[in-house]
Amino acid sequence: MTVYDEQAAHPEATGEFLHDLLLDPRRHTSHDPAVVEPTGSGAVTVTTYAELRDTVDAYARRLMSLALEPGARVLLEAEAGAQSVAVLLACSRAGLTFVPVSPETPQERLRGLIDAARPALHLQAGAGTRTELPAGLGTARFDNGTLTVEQAPHPARPRRHTPSVTDPAYIVFTSGTTGRPKGVVMSHRSVTAFYRGMLAHRIAAPGDRVASTSPLHFDFSLLNIGLALASGAAVVPVPQRLVRWPRHFLRALADTAATHVNGVPSIWRQVLRHEPARLAALDTLRSVLFCGEEFPLPELRRLRELRPGLRIVNCYGATESMACSFEDVPDPIPADLERLSIGRAHAGAELLLVDEEGHVVDGPGIPGEMYLRSPALFTGYWDDPEATRAALVPDPLCPESGQTVLRTGDLAVRGARGEYYFLGRSDSQVQINGNRVELGEVERRLLQYPGATAATAVPLPLPGGGSRLAAFVVLSPDATPVRDAGGAARQPDDISGALREFCARALPAYMVPVEIRLLDALPTTPNGKVDRAALTAAH
Missing domain, CATH: 3.40.50.12780 (ANL, N-terminal domain)
Known part of the structure; x- marks a missing residue:
């Protein structure tokens, strides 16, 4: 040949x-x-x-x-x-x-x-x-x-x-x-x-x-x-x-x-x-x-x-x-682990956090939006200079250099060892009765319920305007409902109520879903992600 x-x-x-x-x-x-x-x-x-x-x-x-x-x-x-x-x-x-x-x-x-x-x-x-x-x-x-x-x-x-x-x-x-x-x-x-x-x-x-x-x-x-x-x-x-x-x-x-x-x-x-x-x-x-x-x-x-x-x-x-x-992922996974670390950027790249005022966050425990400095950044969005300028922004540490970094739109917090913890998308933050709600936080709480294997929270529109918070949860076949305040076991048909009570134990009232539906499986998009649009449309 x-x-x-x-x-x-x-x-x-x-x-x-x-x-x-x-x-x-x-x-x-x-x-x-x-x-x-x-x-x-x-x-x-x-x-x-x-x-x-x-x-x-x-x-x-x-x-x-x-x-x-x-x-x-x-x-x-x-x-x-x-x-x-x-x-x-x-x-x-x-x-x-x-x-x-x-x-x-x-x-x-x-x-x-x-x-x-x-x-x-x-x-x-x-x-x-x-x-x-x-x-x-x-x-x-x-x-x-x-x-x-x-x-x-x-x-x-x-x-x-x-x-x-x-x-x-x-x-x-x-x-x-x-x-x-x-x-x-x-x-x-x-x-x-x-x-x-x-x-x-x-x-x-x-x-x-x-x-x-x-x-x-x-x-x-x-x-x-x-x-x-x-x-x-x-x-x-x-x-x-x-x-x-x-x-x-x-x-x-x-x-x-x-x-x-x-x-x-x-x-x-x-x-x-x-x-x-x-x-x-x-x-x-x-x-x-x-x-x-x-x-x-x-x-x-x-x-x-x-x-x-x-x-x-x-x-x-x-x-x-x-x-x-x-x-x-740690092996074994600690019993008290609530959120996985995403670590640090790969070799040759760097993550930093920027707050709502555009200031670089320095120190653990303070949330911000992740910006990425990397030789692996995309060139831009095809034939869309406006969207490119919104994503590739001047380096907040040295704008004079002309270097651009990627504004990811992802929220995170830094841990004590410099590792990062993903908090959710900035655009997944919704308004419920005038209160800001991060859907990822609601979902994490739902997943702590015994037997819960998958959960998604979505805002659903109200007829007169505004939104109400709903959630869709998948339970394992052998899920055991938690007990109520009197020690009595919840009946299977009342698990939705038990889930709301469970959320209310850790979340402010405005973050507790007013409606929770149990599904056999969450719908997914062609690339395997949860199809939130399908859940909203079918509700």
């Missing part, structure tokens, strides 16, 4: 690009597994590093033949797998920016993404069914190392010729407050800086198999790919059709001999509830990393009980920096 000659294509390109780090031959041997894919039928498909590199070479050559200028966008519509991983690395090698989207994206939303990103090429897996794409948009399919162009991109004279590590490596579109998707632009330099900061925590090593439970179009999936390949380990992309069913999910982990599982906390909820014995039998599993939301302490304790000695890593951060901290 003829190997793609990167230096011949870009003779002046220097620096570390995404593909440089993830395909660095010093981190693995050629026959090591790079991608291990479960089939759902007990078999697995293994792609070695040598095979992955050959596939990247083949895709990169074909992309280079299209004569697209550096930085041109390629819409990558695919599920996570060896071939799609090869495509995104080939985009990096060819100097192109990949924009991952889900094959399940509604047509109208996809059209909006195309209008916003203005890609030169739409790429989908060979079995993809997407049609009705805009005229003039280049289209192609990829499969088994072959990239077939169906409609060539619109020819244009390149204005640039040499890729730079400051170019966008990818753009991830998330939901935006304005009603249109918000594109987070991450450069090669930022992504590789983040990966190197993450590697300092030694989460994975050669020979490990890192199960990724997030769809490709979420940045958490890119974190998992980077963690695995940059560590010389194998990434195990678990299809969403398997993640959604506890028994299928656990079988995929067993079939692939996964040593690590990375995902949002909610992927474990039904597993812990319905398949504890199968989880306990996963003897290859050594580590769990979670991100995206708080892991309820009752569920964490149950996970520890089923898998003694399991390393559990609390990963905190935003899409705008991929993540920024990694903190091991």
Whole structure:
């Protein structure tokens, strides 16, 4: 096979690009597994590093033949797998920016993404069914190392010729407050800086198999790919059709001999509830990393009980920096622990707290908004300078320098040892009868109720204006209600009342939910977070 000659294509390109780090031959041997894919039928498909590199070479050559200028966008519509991983690395090698989207994206939303990103090429897996794409948009399919162009991109004279590590490596579109998707632009330099900061925590090593439970179009999936390949380990992309069913999910982990599982906390909820014995039998599993939301302490304790000695890593951060901290959950979890630490920023980055007046908070126990100084910050929001200016703000410690830091919108407090504790989003602070209520504080109290495994608090509008506080709680099947003041046990149909009384013991009256509903499970968004909008709409 003829190997793609990167230096011949870009003779002046220097620096570390995404593909440089993830395909660095010093981190693995050629026959090591790079991608291990479960089939759902007990078999697995293994792609070695040598095979992955050959596939990247083949895709990169074909992309280079299209004569697209550096930085041109390629819409990558695919599920996570060896071939799609090869495509995104080939985009990096060819100097192109990949924009991952889900094959399940509604047509109208996809059209909006195309209008916003203005890609030169739409790429989908060979079995993809997407049609009705805009005229003039280049289209192609990829499969088994072959990239077939169906409609060539619109020819244009390149204005640039040499890729730079400051170019966008990818753009991830998330939901935006304005009603249109918000594109987070991450450069090669930022992504590789983040990966190197993450590697300092030694989460994975050669020979490990890192199960990724997030769809490709979420940045958490890119974190998992980077963690695995940059560590010389194998990434195990678990299809969403398997993640959604506890028994299928656990079988995929067993079939692939996964040593690590990375995902949002909610992927474990039904597993812990319905398949504890199968989880306990996963003897290859050594580590769990979670991100995206708080892991309820009752569920964490149950996970520890089923898998003694399991390393559990609390990963905190935003899409705008991929993540920024990694903190091991204590083992054992102290009985009086109320809130997990998110630790400190990864190597090369720094967190600081700023109060409502814009002053830097110095000292433990004082809440503030987290600002992040990091070489891994995003470049900006695609075609949205106003939102970019609101997020990337002058360094409050030295505005004269021109340096910007990320205003995260997350509230936190510093502990006595300099560690940070996440308090919630600044925009999750709501007004109830003129009183400010932080929903996270209400949820933490609800989770302290015996048998509570998940809880979400939401403000619900009142017909005449204003809001009332409601909560939705999931209880374990063997939950035992607390006793009332007279010592009598509450009846099962009065658990909601017991929960309100329990909250009233620790919270001011205006923070006690006036209505509490018990659910079998909390609804989740496609990326596994609690769907607050669905709870509000269905109420």
